[in-house]
Amino acid sequence: MFMSKLKEALICLKAGRVTAAFPLGPEPHPPGDWYRGKIAVDVEKCIGCGGCANVCPARLIEITDDGPQRIIEYFLKRCTYCGRCAEVCPEDAIAMTREYQLATNLNDDLYIRTELYMGPCGRCGRCFKPASPLDKMMVTGFRNQSEGK
Template identity: 40%
Template sequence: MSVAKILEIAARVGRVTRRYPYQPPLLTPEFRGSIRVDPSRCWGCGACVRICPPNALTLKPSGKMVALEYFVGRCIFCGMCAEVCPAGAIEVTKEFELSATSIEDLRTRLVHRLTRCSVCGAPTWTEAELRAVVKASPITEEYAAICPEHRRERFAKAVALRLGAGE
């Protein structure tokens, strides 16, 4: 195509780009920006942490607590965390103007209290996760609150007792 033809088309069509930041940018319905975690819905299960490709989401245990940390400086805005979250706690926003003067301002934390195995004291679930598991399954809170190893042991003993009783 000749330069004259290109100039003719440009003159006919006019400006096609936005004068951002003087005009609002054009955000399509598919546009993905930073994420927002709803503290009232999050269980602290860590599914989003495991799927996040650049480790923008991390779970940091500290004593009786565990913090879900989101570092937007690493986020690639893929939205995979929102897809796997079983609690529907993650919203993919359209926010993209994310600069900050301090790196700490790029981190958000959501702190959960941990429960401990009633047999060995090992950390098991977060309190919110334990409540969600008990609500969604037929097992009791007492049974769910035990760590997987001791839960297996207790289950095996119960089966052995039942088999013994049946003989």
């Protein structure tokens, strides 16, 4: 038993260091395009539909309406990097970045808050963000028709 352990130790010593010295040594290997890291939200594209909040398995996306203001909060401490939010977003407002060095003791580092002005409907009172995807589609459709596409 002792001899086999000694042999094992000698083999390991002969092999030398087999792990990267990061963060004290060279840069880490960059993750591939397929990698799912911290999410990024483009507030300019977001229409406030709430699709991301509906599908998030960790239930970390909270939506609050304050009059015509829709506040969307992302508490990323609970994120599992599943990518469902980015997959369902109709406006491609959420992207999975390749950022993975996320260890922190500051809550704000893993928190995103967006505020959208949502026009309330005169009839039902529900909020929507002008222009809607349908409006955009109509405009693009008419433009394409007028350009003969």
